[in-house]
Amino acid sequence: MNPTQRDPALFVFRHLFASVTDEMGAALQHSAVSPNIKERLDFSCALLDAAGRLAAHAAFIPVHLGSAHSTVPAVLKELDPGPGDVVVLNDPFRGGTHLNDVTVLAPLFHAGKRCGFLLNRAHHADIGGAEPGSMSGAADIFGEGLLIPPLLLRAGGKDVAAVWQLFAANVRDPAAARGDLQAQLAALHRGQIRFDDLLARYGVAALTRAMASLFEHGAAFTRTMLASWPRHAVEVHDFLDGVDSPRLQLRLQVTAGRLILDFSGSAAQVPGSWNTHRAVTTSAVFYLLQAIGGGHLPETSGTLEAVDLRLPEGSIVGACFPAGVALGNVETSQRIVDLLLAAMRQLMPGKFPAASHGSMNNLLFGGKRADGTPFVFYETHGGGAGAGPQGDGASAVQTHMTNTRNTPIEILEEELPVRVKRLALRRGSGGRGEFRGGDGLLKEIEFLEPVRLTLAATRRNSQAAGAGGGEPGKSGVDSVTIAGKTKRLRSAEAIDLPSGGSIKIATPGGGGYTKDQSSN
């Protein structure tokens, strides 16, 4: 086929492929056990071609966007999955994202030939490691939890019992983890049935052709978008909170129809969990392009073909084994978006909003109930969105790389020994300007049983930038109160709270916006 000639039925197949991933997503959500998957939809499902290129995707949160296409090539280096096999993995350096995201992958076969893959990836609330929730307290990847290289979870249609046992033995809530993994398999199964229907209806040749056409379409889509961007280069930098304030640096330029994103000058990977590797940095880029395109970008591998992502090896944005990456997914990824957005503001002033609160404000805690049963809980919190040319920023809302809902207070108190004392907008925390940045969120939780707790968050020592002369939002500030004494809580520091202790989270505000360019 002539590469510039689009299959006229492209959107027909786009809808049909999307119904395969729709159905996998519904199956996973309905049968999962842990709130993070069933309530917060922290998972994604993908349909890929035989080479592992992404053809259709159901992702509810953007951090899963750009990583699915890197999984299959990594797996095929080590395994050659056959009919009835299912691969499991979570190793960030061998096709995964961070350890909590457990990925299962099944090959699709037609007449004995592999013609594609299905995968889904779900965030497990705990994957072992030093601290409950597996997202803090580690110096490197080994401390973050159970590391699973690509392994067969099912072989020839039968469970590989040893892998299940090893998995269950390494996590804090094995019953929930098994249930979630089972739900992931059920979702794959449903996807397989649906893909087989399409095979029967259209034949393998038509499906393969349609997938190829989708990749070309994605590439053309991005090229069209880039054609209207100015050609000059812009350079921006920002810092991540924490020891030595690691620097993130970006040079952005569109040349010869390609978007060059050069992160040279960014800090080397750091001890702890704050690093991101290529898959997650790619997700942040995918997200921003998608936001600029109003959500119309095709979620296929082709879309990023015109993007040159230059990541220094072993840096905080291009980390190598054995860097810790748990928080890179949720925090550094937000900072990468801030950086990309800052570059866009410079490239096209007056068109892009101020920075949003820039964190996911991750709260993790675990302990035992009065009856001795263990619990682990994970939740992220919204903050202020940046104001922009369209008006004030939204308040207390998830921005950029996540859009998960909160756990209702009535459910939280039903399932865990906690009492929420306050939930409020953090008034006045949004940056001032012609349009105001959105306000952050205030939440106060009292613990009725002792817990070990971590709050992993950024923009505690820095602020969400304003745009065009707008003021920055206020930094976040968090504290714990034990026996009447309140102390400031350091980000990512695990602490023990006795029964009666409480935590107060105040998330950052978004940057303000004004059209006054003189102070820029």
Added chain:
Amino acid sequence: MQRLGIDTGGTFTDAVMKMADGSFRLAKLPTTREDASRAVLDAVDALVVAETPIELIHGTTFATNALLTGELGRVVFVTTAGFADLLAVGRQDRDEVYALEPRATRPAQPRSRVVEVTERLDAGGAVVTKLHRAEVARVVALVAKKKPQAVAVALLHAFRNPQHEQQLGRALRKLGVPVMLSFEVAPEVREYERATTTWADAALAPVVRAALSTLQQRLCASRVGSQLRIMRSDGGTAAVETALEHPVHLALSGPAGGLSAALSLAQKRGDTELMTLDMGGTSTDVAWLSTALPETRPLYVGRLALLARGLPIHTVGTGGGSTAHLDAGGALAVGPESAGAVPGPACYGRHGDVATVTDAHLLCGRLQPDAFLGGAFPLDVGAARRVLKQLGQAVGMSTHAAAQQILSIATADMERALRKVSLAEGRDPRRAVLYSFGGAGGLHAAWLATNLEMRAVVVPPLAGAFSALGLLAAPARRSYTQSVLQPLPTFRQRAALFAPLLQQGVAALRGEGIARAALGRCCKVELRGAGQAGILVLEEGPDLRARFFAEHERRFGYRRTDQSVELVAITVTIDGPSTPQWQRLRESHQPAKMRSRQRTWFGNAARTFDCAWYQRESLQPGDFLHGPAVVAEYSATTLVPPGWRARLDAWNCLVLEREA
């Protein structure tokens, strides 16, 4: 008393009346947007000339529009201390994942009209902080100062223990404005959704009361002794006085008529499972229905989730007016943008200059330019050809190929929607019949049925005014839900949970003059495996545990009998007798009489067929015909592809099936 069903839609107000001989009389008037009751009363006068009292059953979009436009009453919101921003924070998610400047839709309740109450319950409903009498007095005084038109009270965990809400309710009701308590409106877990539902109920109360009371007064002024009943989102009707008690249940009154009609017709025809396809100008509604009372919670009005019961409608953005364009990647795309009613498709001749799905149908010979809406609305084939030619040139294909692709893409989008409500929910479309109504559904239905391997397509009588017909058929209904959240209680314990809800419903319908013996009762349980999100709804009865595991395996693909089962909620529905509008007619068995011939494209092939066209109104029950053929009627068109046959059945439905 003569009964009329009147459905107020966005463009037309449809009225249907059943005549003594079983036939229907129809009136279609333009909706009067500034005063919707004018078109309703005009429609009444058009059908019933004599000034006799009537029973009017009304489907209204008034509450929906009020919620969408924010033209609502002035509410004071009362909640537990520490949670004044409950409605402002919501679930912290944004409307669109991909937007540079995201928005988050929440109830529009200013902080200045929120009052915090010092009180607190725990998750078991036990009192942690007592609500003192002095606090009640302070709250009432503060609320009064804010001059509310209505008050909404939602306290944490109140669905477990209503004591504090009741205390406040008793005191606040002395203010003489409607007071909505969350445990009454939506006794279910999840504070934000329960509070939003209570808030919406209160905010609608003043405006819906004004609108419906006006309609009732004007109706009774000219026709003394007339009765007004309102369709609610759950597919049943209530006397206007009852409907006004909790107007939040009118949030999806409009589309409920069509679904309710499809259900009652399906019952007659013996179709136990069905999917509906209602294709309109800007969007298409699909639903999976089963004759065992389907329903859903929450239901969505725009982006607001309401814990109110409604029929499970899923809407997709492809309708007759959806526009086709070349996207940035060079592919032909259809929708979600729509040309709407104005300018509408190019062929409407109102200066529309973008090709739409309707233009593509016209060019493919699937609509007759001079017979649209009975010939009252001529279509401009030249204009359709012009815009499709432009598009074809841009995409690099012929004018006809472009039109055909538009139709294939529109069909694929609808297919995805039908898959979402069936297969994605563990339901097998091969067991279901596709009920297609609205003007354009019949142009796509046979292909959708083919792709989903559905048994048959049913195009009901009066397909273009089917919602109004449904109003005549709907039963009087009361439905209730109560959160339980306990390990599955025994049958006897559950009976005790159901009893008060049953009593309440029976008393309410007896109050509308319905005899106890005529009441139907339906009790359901919502179950889940301990800790799971996926809730399964089963009919109350013995062997619940075993039935749960069987259903779990069917829906989710595996069975975990080690799991304990939780009772999440119970629901109760009490129905009065429905008034069946469907009459079995005597069937002959003869070939239908053709009206004319026209070249028509039938998809999946490059060629067109010189095929027979039939007029629905002149077919007799029992008439049959073979595809390729087209059946046109006043406000709808149905395609019968090659390999299919169609028959007008004894229920006056056009039934399409594959040739044996």
